[in-house]
Amino acid sequence: MTTVDNGVNVQALLDAREALRSAPEAAQFTWRASAKWQNGVHSTATVEKFFGLGQEQTHKSESVFSADHPEVFAAADQGITPIEYLLVGLASCLTAGVASVAQNRGIQLRSVESTVEGAHDIRGILGVDSDVRNGYNDIKVTFNIDADASKEEIEALVAQSQKRSAVYDALTNPTNITVEVA
């Protein structure tokens, strides 16, 4: 018997699924980021703590991210644009899903690469035309996967990853956002 090892602890995830079936309150997570304006449209966002499994949790280390606009928008380009962070989240979520599903199906991965492209008509955010939306018009993801599996099995991996992806859902379906001033 060949041992497939993609580095995903699938048994722990299956155990968590069973444990949370009878403890839905433990499944309620709150993820957080805090942002600080620097200058112009440049800001930094910090991610460290979150809530889950009934208690406060902390990432192993604090992560800080810079966001800015590029020079073609007359800004200093001290970080990627806010909307590009959505592509980072989407690509990494689908990639994690591919690895998890492959592990669960006994498929050894060798490499998984993807390109994500978001089409954005900036007339929306600039207020040129109120019929143009502010966000992406559409997003295209292209995977290149080298694995011990047929093309059909690889396509099925990707399809299942999409089906269970938190970020794919968050971008393809609406979420209510409340914005308050303290």
Next chain:
Amino acid sequence: MTTVDNGVNVQALLDAREALRSAPEAAQFTWRASAKWQNGVHSTATVEKFFGLGQEQTHKSESVFSADHPEVFAAADQGITPIEYLLVGLASCLTAGVASVAQNRGIQLRSVESTVEGAHDIRGILGVDSDVRNGYNDIKVTFNIDADASKEEIEALVAQSQKRSAVYDALTNPTNITVEVA
């Protein structure tokens, strides 16, 4: 006359609005990220090039982001989770908007801080209950702003930022995503 300086070149943005009114094709941007699976659910995403104003563009430097799952998900926590990247994008987009609108309205900002919280029932992604969605149930943003302005003017700044935010729109409204295997 007091000169307000939030570091935003509003004139360039107003000029761009006028220029793009008669050149909608130049307003078509494509933002990109490419991701590479590392091990387990750990991946890295790279952002450097994009297309806009009719030609290929490059950020001043390449940015690389790590995504992983935390230790409570039996992973190595070598980066924030993919879904947390959405909060980074949302916080930084609304912050950039507050700075731009404040500049346009002649309001001097002293500090802008925000906290973003996303409520996530992980029974969705674990497949415990098909009635639970994979993404966020809701997101709450709280701003703390110190500026030369009344509470009402500050609330109006935040409201206008929301109205023109690319990421706010991308999360509150659905976007079509196509996923292909090359």
